[in-house]
Amino acid sequence: MLLGPSLVLSAILFSLGVAGVLLRRNALILFMCIELMLNAVNLAFIAFAQLYGMGGQIFVLFVMTVAAAEAAVGLAIILGIFRHRRSVDLQNMNLLQG
């Protein structure tokens, strides 16, 4: 039921997320884009769960849990960076440049 449209939506959301990660420089937006990608994947899981059983839905629960934990840690890091540098623009964060 609605498998095709669900997957299409999932793909569109995922691509939007990727595009956001690639194009935006604000760490917060980037973070939200990652969440968007995760949720696109979740949507795909749910859609496939109709065909392959409960496994997909349980996976979604795990993904959401991990995403919540990641959000907590990630936001803390972003906050730390902001306190430190008064900016969350990733363009300026190139300490790892070789």
Place this chain on the structure above:
Amino acid sequence: MHWIWLAVALPVAGFLINGALSIWRPRATTAVSVVGPAVLIGAFVVVLAAFFQLLGAPPEHPIIVNYWSWIPVGDLQINFGFQIDQLSLVMLLVITGVGSLIHLYSVGYMKADPGYARYFSYLNLFVVFMLILVLGSSFTLLFVGWEGVGLCSYLLIGFWFTDKVNADAGKKAFLVNRIGDCGFLIAMFMIWRAFGSLDFATVLQRAPGVLGVAGPAVTAITLFLFLGCTGKSAQIPLYVWLPDAMAGPTPVSALIHAATMVTAGVYLIARTNVLFAMAPISSMIVAGIGALTALFAATIGLKQYDIKKVLAYSTVSQLGYMFLGVGTGAYAAGVFHLVTHAFFKALLFLGAGSVIHAMHEAYHASHSHEDAQDMRNMGGLRHYLPVTWVVMWVATLAISGFPLFSGFFSKDEILGASFARGAQFPIYYLFYAMGLIAALITAYYMARLMAMTFHGETRTSETERSHLHDAPLTMTGPLVVLAFLSLVGGVINLPAFIGGGAGLEHWLEPVTAPAAEFFRLQVAEGATEWLLIGAAVVIGLLGLVWGYLATVRRQIVPAREAQPDVGLASLVFHKYYIDEIYDALVVRPLVWLSRVVLWRGVDQGLIDGVAVNGSARLSRGLGWVGSRLQSGQVGFYVILFMIGALWILRVVVG
């Protein structure tokens, strides 16, 4: 015979004790004076015991005593073993006998030297290696001794190393010997390839079966062995180190550079006689080089003023005689001359040492800085050093081949053998003639040496004359014993024409028998023999009288006032500029090659530049390329990540 190790162990103990004393108790001269000679005399006694045991029942085959397995590598099994036979016993007797006398002499000669204990530790160590050299039952063990005596020679030539000249002389001896040793090593490799063994017993026994007579293999092996001999025994073209080796203390010159070490090459050829007998071309080269060296070195001796330099060239020349002997196939004659030469040349050197000792003390007393070794400063010393004078004349007559002295028999035998071999290969007649001329020159320069040193006007000043005197008993004692041996040393091998039994020749027969299967020398008998002897005697006497008269009649001025020689005399005085020629042809190109090609090119360019710094530069460059990936931009990382993820997806799905 298992106990023969004692003969080696005693000098080892002497080396250790004297070495320890030289480090911790350098003033304990009395202990050194006792230990140094005592261990040698002990070794001599051991050797005598072995000799008398074998004298009763001479063995047909060498007695081989294996002590332990030394180098067991796959098919190569080398034992640390000693080989006792007639030849090694002769050598052992010479080394420990003459060695004991020289050790005793050294007690007097070196007493005042601050390095007294060090001197004796080196001297003992030398005897250790020399004994290993002649006792070793394999080429490998012989080589250990061969290198060991080279080391001790180096240490003793440069004994007074604070003088750069002496240190350089030591280095020269060491380096020149390396060339010869390289040949020896190649010969050993070839022997191992051919026989799969390096034991004398195996190699010499199987040689006729494995190697073809006069074939390329045996010729190459013997020539490489002979290259080793030319280094160690100072033959053309590698003789140049020996005259310089006179920088060492005089007893060292007597022991190492006259009586024992330099004869190692003759011993090696006598030991491997069957190989040389199978290679007539090699034998001819050995004899030719020997004859040429005998003649060439003798001519240089004519114009030397340093008393030790004359004797050094004389040694080179006499070693040439020995090689002429063994190259002719007269192995017993070569060894015979080796023995008699050990007596009279050791005596000559020790006598020269006694003269130098006296001159040195006299100059020391008068605070003069004249050269105590220059014969032009001596003259008329017979009044002040009568004992030395008499024994030196004995040695001179012996080396000149004066009838019934030891050198007469041995030299005569070599020349006779060379003449006899001429029937087979006419070139040996030429070698004979060269030997004969060399005998004339030998007699001449020896008479010149005696006349300049002991006869004529005394060219020292009044103050010095009162200090000239014979050496103490520890020095004159060995001189007298050696003089006796030089006088009667011929009895060990009296030829048949005066009713002798050729003792040494028969004694050595078990050793030389394998070679005798390839040819037998038909030594002249009857009228021809007497003619040859007569020629040698006349030539020797002519040289003696001529040399003596020519020198005594001439006005000799002390070295300080002497005019430099001109013309041919200058050429000979400068040793035909051989050292300079070698310097220009070998040393300088080698130094250039080492400095420019090997040092700047290979070492600094290739190893430092390409290998060491190059690898560092390469990894730094690669690191720079890799570091371009680390832009620090998160977006860039994500793109790469995406590309990677898509690529994996493609591989997995597609």
